[in-house]
Amino acid sequence: MSPKTLYDKIWDAHVAHEAEDGTCLLYIDRHLVHEVTSPQAFEGLRMAGRKVRAPEKTIAVPDHNVPTTMGREDPKNMTEDSAIQVAALDSNAKEFGIHYYPVTDVRQGIVHIVGPEQGWTLPGMTVVCGDSHTATHGAFGALAHGIGTSEVEHVLATQTLIQKKSKNMKVEITGKLRPGVTAKDITLSVIGATGTAGGTGYVIEYCGEAIRDLSMEGRMTVCNMAIEGGARAGLIAPDEKTFEYCKGRPHAPKGAAWEAAVAYWKTLFTDEGAHFDKVVTIKGEDIAPVVTWGTSPEDVLPITATVPAASDFEGGKVGAAQRSLDYMDLKPGTPLKDIEIDTVFIGSCTNGRIEDLRAAADILKGKKIAVKRAMVVPGSGLVRAQAEEEGLAQIFIDAGFEWRLAGCSMCLAMNPDQLAPGERCAATSNRNFEGRQGRGGRTHLMSPAMAAAAAITGKLTDVREMM
Amino acid sequence: MQAFTKLSGIAAPLPLVNIDTDMIIPKQFLKTIKRSGLGVNLFDEMRYDDDGKEIPEFVLNQPQYREAQILVAGDNFGCGSSREHAPWAIADFGITCVIAPSFADIFYNNCFKNGILPIALPQEQVDVLMKDAEKGSNARIEVDLEAQTITSSDGEVFTFDVDPFKKHCLMNGLDDIGLTMEKASAIDSFEAQASAARPWV
Numbered sequence: 168m169s170p171k172t173l174y175d176k177i178w179d180a181h182v183a184h185e186a187e188d189g190t191c192l193l194y195i196d197r198h199l200v201h202e203v204t205s206p207q208a209f210e211g212l213r214m215a216g217r218k219v220r221a222p223e224k225t226i227a228v229p230d231h232n233v234p235t236t237m238g239r240e241d242p243k244n245m246t247e248d249s250a251i252q253v254a255a256l257d258s259n260a261k262e263f264g265i266h267y268y269p270v271t272d273v274r275q276g277i278v279h280i281v282g283p284e285q286g287w288t289l290p291g292m293t294v295v296c297g298d299s300h301t302a303t304h305g306a307f308g309a310l311a312h313g314i315g316t317s318e319v320e321h322v323l324a325t326q327t328l329i330q331k332k333s334k335n336m337k338v339e340i341t342g343k344l345r346p347g348v349t350a351k352d353i354t355l356s357v358i359g360a361t362g363t364a365g366g367t368g369y370v371i372e373y374c375g376e377a378i379r380d381l382s383m384e385g386r387m388t389v390c391n392m393a394i395e396g397g398a399r400a401g402l403i404a405p406d407e408k409t410f411e412y413c414k415g416r417p418h419a420p421k422g423a424a425w426e427a428a429v430a431y432w433k434t435l436f437t438d439e440g441a442h443f444d445k446v447v448t449i450k451g452e453d454i455a456p457v458v459t460w461g462t463s464p465e466d467v468l469p470i471t472a473t474v475p476a477a478s479d480f481e482g483g484k485v486g487a488a489q490r491s492l493d494y495m496d497l498k499p500g501t502p503l504k505d506i507e508i509d510t511v512f513i514g515s516c517t518n519g520r521i522e523d524l525r526a527a528a529d530i531l532k533g534k535k536i537a538v539k540r541a542m543v544v545p546g547s548g549l550v551r552a553q554a555e556e557e558g559l560a561q562i563f564i565d566a567g568f569e570w571r572l573a574g575c576s577m578c579l580a581m582n583p584d585q586l587a588p589g590e591r592c593a594a595t596s597n598r599n600f601e602g603r604q605g606r607g608g609r610t611h612l613m614s615p616a617m618a619a620a621a622a623i624t625g626k627l628t629d630v631r632e633m634m
Numbered sequence: 635m636q637a638f639t640k641l642s643g644i645a646a647p648l649p650l651v652n653i654d655t656d657m658i659i660p661k662q663f664l665k666t667i668k669r670s671g672l673g674v675n676l677f678d679e680m681r682y683d684d685d686g687k688e689i690p691e692f693v694l695n696q697p698q699y700r701e702a703q704i705l706v707a708g709d710n711f712g713c714g715s716s717r718e719h720a721p722w723a724i725a726d727f728g729i730t731c732v733i734a735p736s737f738a739d740i741f742y743n744n745c746f747k748n749g750i751l752p753i754a755l756p757q758e759q760v761d762v763l764m765k766d767a768e769k770g771s772n773a774r775i776e777v778d779l780e781a782q783t784i785t786s787s788d789g790e791v792f793t794f795d796v797d798p799f800k801k802h803c804l805m806n807g808l809d810d811i812g813l814t815m816e817k818a819s820a821i822d823s824f825e826a827q828a829s830a831a832r833p834w835v
Contacts, residue, residue, distance in 0.1 A: 180832075183824035184817050190799045192817060194824055196835045204717065206667035215811070220821075224835075232665060248665035255667055292835060299716040299740060313740050315718035316669075317747035317810070325814045327821055331797065363652055364710040364736055397713065399739050420834035428834045463652050482757075483651035483708045490650070579715075581661045588684070600656040600714060602679045 170438035172335045173404050174370045177310040177435070181293050183327055192327040196292040197309075199278045200227040200265070200319070202256040203581065204297030208320035209259040218263070220326040225265040226287055229253045230277045232581040233270055235544050235571035240271050249582065263323075276547025276573035279303040279516040283387065284547055286416025290405035290432040295322055300516045300597065301400075302393040306386035307413070308405035308435045310370070313394060333399045334444040336369035337437075340377035342451040347631040349456075349526065350385030351518060351595070351614035353377065354392040356454045359467030361447055366398030369445060372437060373403050377451035383412040384522035391517045392597050395464040404436040458503055458627055459599045459612040461491030466599070470617070470629045474501045494601055495609050496589070503627050506611070510592040511541035511622040512604070513615055514571075515578035518595035519546025521553050523615040527595075528559040530619035530633055536567040537625035542584070543568050544576040566622070580604045593621035636749035637807030641731055641777045643703030646693045647767035653707055654714035655741060659723040672719055673726030694727070698770030704777065706760065706767045707734045711752075712741025721748040731777050733784070735760050746800045747810065751779060753794045762786055779805055 171179070184192040198221075205227070212219070219225055232249040233239055242250040253270075260267035268275045274285060279300055282288040294304045294311035297319040304311035314328065322328055338357055358365075371393050378389065386403050393401025410429055413419045420428045455469035466488075468475070476499035477489035492499065497506070513519075513527050524545065543563045545551035551573055554560050560570050577584040578596035586592055586608025595618050599610040611627060620628040663675045681692045688695045694702065705724070711734040712720060721744045724732065732745065733753045745752045755763070766773045766787050773787035779801060784792045803810065814821075828835065 180828075184820040186799070188798050190797075192814060192821065194821070194828060203664050207669050207718075210667070217811070246665075251667060252665055289834070291832070297716055297718075299714065313716035315716055315721075315740060315744035315747065317718060317744065321811050321814065324811050325818075325821060326825070327814060329799075329810060329814065363713055364738075367710070367736060367739060394740075397710070397738060424834045428832075431832065463654075465652075483649070486649070487651045487708075579656075579661050581664065598654075598656070598714060600654045602660055603656050606660070606679055606684075 170441040172437045172441045172443065173308060173372050173402050173435055174310065174335055175441070177291055177293065178332055180291065189331055191330050191332070193293060193330045195295050195322050195326050195328055196224060197282065197287050197294040198225045198322050199282055199294065199296035199301065200225060201231055201278050201298060202229040202252040203231040204316050205259065205319055206252060206255045207316050208323055209263065211320040212323055217324045219265060219323045222264040224326065225323065226282065227256055227260045227265050228268040228275055228278050228281050229256050229270060231575045231579065233574045234582050235574045235576045235584060237572070239572065273548040273552060276550065277516045277519060277575055279391070280519060280546035280550065283307065284416070284549055286413060286419035289413055289419060289428070290409055291435050295328060299394045300391055303387050303391040303516055305390035305393065305401040306383060306403050307409055308402060308432070310400055310402065312400040333370045334368055335442065336366060336371045336398065336445040337443040338371050338373050339375040339446070339448045340373070340451050341375045341448060342377060343380070344377050344451045344454060347456050347616065347634055348454050349614040349616060350381050350388035352454050352457050354389045355457045355459065355464070355467045355612065356449065357447070358392060358396045358464050359457065360449060361396055363395060363463055363465045364397045366393065366396040369398050371396070371398045371401045373401060378403060379406070382522055383408055384520040387520065388517055392464065395597060405432050456614065456617055456630055458617065460495065460497060460503060461488065462494055462599055462601050463487070463491070464597065464599060464612065466491060468503060470503055470627060472503055474499050474503065504629060506627045507625055508591045508593045508611070508621055508627065509539045510586060510590055511536070511538055511618050512577040512592055512594040512596065513542070513618050514544030514546065514576055515596035516546065517597045518615050519544060519550065521550050523595065524550065524554045524559050527615040527619040528562040530616050530630060531566040531623065532562050534566055534623045536622045538622055541568045541622045542571055542577070544571040545573050547573045577604050593618045593627065635747065635807045635809060638730055638749055638751050638779055638804045640779065641703060642774050644699065644701060644771055645704035645706050645763065645767035645775045646699040646702035647764050648693055648705060648707045649764055651708035652710045652713055655712060655717050655720040656714055658712070658720040659717065664717055664719050669722050670726060672723035673728065676723040676727045701728065703729055704731045704733065704775055705729050706764050707732065709735040711737050713738040716740045718744045721745050721750050725750055733760060733763055746804055749804070749807065751777065751804060753784065755792060755794055759792045762790065
């Protein structure tokens with residue numbers, strides 16, 4: 168048998184039907200659902216008189232537009248259109264009999280944090296959600312990717328997806344990371360190197376010593392942004408850390424089933440000599456703490472660099488870079504460390520897990536913020552509770568941060584957490600697009616430790632100077 | 635779904651790379667529980683000022699492009715979120731064909747579910763069509779899905795690739811779900827075999 172990649176193995180284990188032209192029906196093990204991209208899909212089912220084929224494999228949670236302030240369980244404290252979407256998810260979950268975590272449940276949170284936390288996400292699975300950051304679940308060695316609403320409806324009705332296989336890409340991060348360098352710096356640096364279309368048509372497998380050394384939280388951060396590199400999905404082969412993370416979670420297998428599962432999961436790795444269509448290798452020691460300067464996640468530079476000029480680029484990127492510089496109100500040649508910020512946002516499916524909050528709190532301990540506002544939005548109610556138990560919440564509050572309830576919040580600003588026009592934000596989220604955090608708002612992406620450092624100085628800051 | 639076969643129409647030029655789905659339809663318009671009515675907010679932040687007034691320079695506000703049925707754009711069109719509101723807004727505006735050097739994966743797939751044909755062409759061919767598009771109503775571009783050709787206003791013909799299954803569905807306006815349900819027995823037997831092999835799933 169010819170050697171297979173991890174992607175090949177998971178793919179082959181899920182093909183329910185293959186047509187002559189290679190179009191496959193890929194069976195879906197877990198379908199995560201949120202309030203924004205699902206109402207039209209459920210409506211489609213109703214119109215056609217169809218049921219959810221596997222309600223026991225379908226999990227819903229409101230996250231995108233829920234407020235992150237107290238009292239949000241009262242619809243009067245939401246905008247009318249947001250309340251309608253949440254109410255629709257509520258009634259659809261009941262009508263179709265799917266698992267549901269409402270905002271009143273401590274387990275509610277960002278769908279990509281809740282899935283792994285509750286043990287819904289396990290190695291070797293196929294996982295989809297009407298959200299591009301579904302790539303997050305690839306950290307478990309699960310084939311996970313975002314889909315549109317029509318595909319949400321397709322999965323609800325058939326538990327399959329019509330797919331053609333992607334190509335295999337390997338991203339290897341060799342050696343050790345330097346102090347102050349995190350999973351976020353890895354994933355941003357990869358996108359900086361390959362571009363936002365560098366992964367288009369591929370599924371990426373991240374490997375190498377620096378990836379192995381990451382915690383599960385860090386691996387989720389890396390895979391989360393595979394989509395920003397254009398890839399359909401990101402994968403990391405499961406190992407003992409993965410099994411340890413999954414063990415004992417509410418929906419993870421127990422007893423003999425656990426043993427059988429682990430035995431299978433141990434077969435999920437890329438065979439020696441398996442073919443990759445594209446290989447990117449980055450030395451871990453070459454990665455610095457980075458920030459984005461522009462309006463594309465590929466606009467990545469080490470914090471020690473200066474703002475580039477449009478003329479530093481080629482082709483269509485010249486115009487795009489100029490547009491970014493104008494939008495971000497930045498002058499070429501300015502040291503990134505001189506850029507003053509107004510707001511700090513720590514949270515999102517990229518960096519809203521307990522380890523992220525620990526890293527930020529570690530920098531903030533005993534310090535005060537020097538920005539207009541700063542907020543921490545834990546990725547789930549359970550992350551929030553744990554951070555309170557560990558004393559992290561008090562560190563954030565003492566420093567001057569707002570301590571919020573779980574949700575997507577200012578990552579995409581569908582709820583009231585938004586930037587004002589011209590406001591500049593150090594954010595731990597995943598997208599710095601024009602208007603992403605609010606019309607006219609300016610976003611610099613970075614790690615939680617870097618965002619915490621920026622909160623203290625009021626400028627983009629090299630966290631290594633605070634360590 | 636609306637079928638797509640042939641189209642002869644005016645193309646709007648949008649020569650920007652990395653046009654993301656937040657640009658195509660900003661998040662405040664995702665709070666709908668319908669698929670229709672989003673065309674008026676297509677490219678909202680580029681199209682309207684802070685007071686909601688049209689920005690006259692923006693391409694779709696110019697008289698010659700108000701009826702555009704084709705969009706010609708830069709590399710990596712539709713990157714970012716999976717929101718199907720992006721193709722819904724494009725289709726609702728009246729655009730049913732987008733031409734660019736490359737597309738983001740999820741957006742590309744979403745187009746085919748909504749009667750929109752996304753066409754990826756080499757940069758130099760997109761450049762020719764971009765020049766055509768800049769001529770406004772003086773230039774009509776023809777798209778023939780059956781023949782897989784695009785004809786510029788000067789009669790230059792480019793061929794394009796499209797997945798045969800996606801082409802078949804788009805040309806006939808077919809509902810994917812109905813087609814998949816015809817294969818229910820294959821799904822049933824897969825499910826039985828998979829739950830025996832991996833009972834913990």
